[in-house]
Amino acid sequence: MPNSDPHLARERDAVSLFGEPEGGAGVAIRATLKRDLVLLMRRRSEVLNPLVFFALVITLFPIGISPDPELLATIAPGLLWVAALLAALLSLDSLFRSDYEDGSLEQLLLSPHPLPALALAKVAVHWLLTGLPLALMAPVLGIMLALPAGSYAVLALSLALGSASLSLIGAIGAALTVGLSRGGVLLSLLVLPLYIPVLIFGAGAVQAAIFGEGVAAHLAILGALLAVALILAPWAIAASLRISING
Amino acid sequence: MWAFIHKLGSPKWFYGISARLSPWFWAAAALLIVIGSVWGLAFAPADYQQGNSFRIIYVHVPAAFLAQSIFVSMAIAGFVFMVWKIKVADMAAAMMAPLGAAMTFVALFSGAVWGVPTWGTWWMWDARLTSMLILLFLYFGVIALRGAFSSRDxxxxxxxxxxxxxxxxxxxxxYSVDWWYTLHQPATFSVTSRPAMPMEMWAPLLIMVLGFYSFFIAVTLMRTRSEILRREANKRWVRELAGEVS
Incomplete structure (x- = not known):
């Protein structure tokens, strides 16, 4: 019986006092997108660090294994994908961290708008400033690893598609560990096993492009993984945020 | 129906009913595992290709079954806990996780031992071993996450x-790991077609699988009972049980 609930009645009074937030959920999502973009653009190092990390890790492999271009070319698709995946993982910890520390995450939870949609907006910004730059940077590093010609576009495309799934899945882990003081290592333990299907089909797409096979199937499966993640992950992220805030 | 679920949710009721049920599962587990091992290890015919080394299957396959089933049961218990706030479900899930991780490890280890005579190596990046390894990491993640929070809820x-x-x-x-690599033998139990194994090899395996499942239920009941006592230690009925309150 909602009418008899005094708490709800109070909330309704409060809403009528301050007026219904104008525009509803659409405005809230746009505001979240804008706020996160502005915040990240003002902390450029947070955007640049994963990219530098990506380049550094790729530099380590020829030094650690061999500078032989033939050998590097055979392992390049896997190396690029694994390094990009680790770089994306590295950036996850800060996804909700500063919002948690300054209390704005709590405000996000208190807002009358659907939390999954707001969480999705935050993840979209994270992908835009982490996954997409990584995907655009990967071909350059591909040249350095003697990646065979003809696979560069597929590399960038598979990383752009795949990293969106990685951001969504990773955000679940980030939301679960945001309340913990030392969540970093735990976060990778939670998230890395879930990354494996994306890695398989992402690196597989690049391999297929090198061998001249059709890449449409791989990219289609990456798209399917993204579709499933888009449907399910926002709810899991929202539930995890509630647990982290209330616990 | 609802009254039944609410009763099931009461730790005190669960403590009582599990006390009556668990001896049966312990007995079934002991009986089935003894029969299955003796039959499988001593009486089942040797495989025409792999000789006696195939007998590892009688530990490997039940452990692998249990490893997967326990994760699913854990998730179902988690769902029940999240939706209906039944605390016993969460206690059971918490108690299942280490057993599931142990079973995954047993399946991996027996698979590695089996690899020596069949593949000539301890480890092969084969589809099933790889997905088992990932499952082990998933178990570690769940156990570690539960341990990381200071608040139990x-x-x-x-x-x-x-x-x-x-x-x-x-x-x-x-499925993605299967797609990535397929080298292992085809699935041992198939729902649609008759098993490729002869009956004499297949029957003890079935008995072992049933025995392992009984063992899992018995262990879970026992561990959940002690967890109930631990979490409800301040409740009156537990203190009465311990003789602290008359």
Whole structure:
């Protein structure tokens, strides 16, 4: 019986006092997108660090294994994908961290708008400033690893598609560990096993492009993984945020 | 129906009913595992290709079955806990996780031992071993996440969410790893076609699988009972049980 609930009645009074937030959920999502973009653009190092990390890790492999271009070319698709995946993982910890520390995450939870949609907006910004730059940077590093010609576009495309799934899945882990003081290592333990299907089909797409096979199937499966993640992950992220805030 | 579920949710009621049920599961587990091992290890015919080394299957396959089933049961228990706030479900999920990780390890270890005579190596990046290894990491994640929270309620809910996320991912991981690599023998039990194994080899395996499942239920009941006592230590009925209150 909602009418008899005094708490709800109070909330309704409060809403009528301050007026219904104008525009509803659409405005809230746009505001979240804008706020996160502005915040990240003002902390450029947070955007640049994963990219530098990506380049550094790729530099380590020829030094650690061999500078032989033939050998590097055979392992390049896997190396690029694994390094990009680790770089994306590295950036996850800060996804909700500063919002948690300054209390704005709590405000996000208190807002009358659907939390999954707001969480999705935050993840979209994270992908835009982490996954997409990584995907655009990967071909350059591909040249350095003697990646065979003809696979560069597929590399960038598979990383752009795949990293969106990685951001969504990773955000679940980030939301679960945001309340913990030392969540970093735990976060990778939670998230890395879930990354494996994306890695398989992402690196597989690049391999297929090198061998001249059709890449449409791989990219289609990456798209399917993204579709499933888009449907399910926002709810899991929202539930995890509630647990982290209330616990 | 609802009254029954509410009764099931009461730790005190569960403590009573599990006390009556668990001896049966212990007896069934002991009986089935003894029969299955003796039959499988001593009386089942040797495989025409692999000789006697195939007998590892009588430990490997039941452990692998249990490893997967326990994760699914853990996720179901997590779902029940999240939706109906039944605390016993969460206690059971918490108690299942280490057993599931142990069974995954047993399956991996027996698979590695089996690899020596069949492949000539301890480890092969074969589809099933790889997905088992990933499953082990998923178990570690759930156990570690539960341990990381200082508040028990948050720990329970976080572990439940992660178990549910994991269970959605298990089939995706399994199929992508299968696609990635297929080298292993075809699936041992198939639902649609008759098993390729002869009856004399297959029957003890079935008995072992049933025995392992009884063992899992018995262990879970026992551990959940002690967890109930631990978490409800301040409740009157537990103190009466311990003789602290008359």
């Amino acid at each position: 948050s720990a329970s809910r976080a572990a439940s969410v992660l178990a549910m996320v994991g269970v959605i991912n298990i089939p995706i991981i399994k």
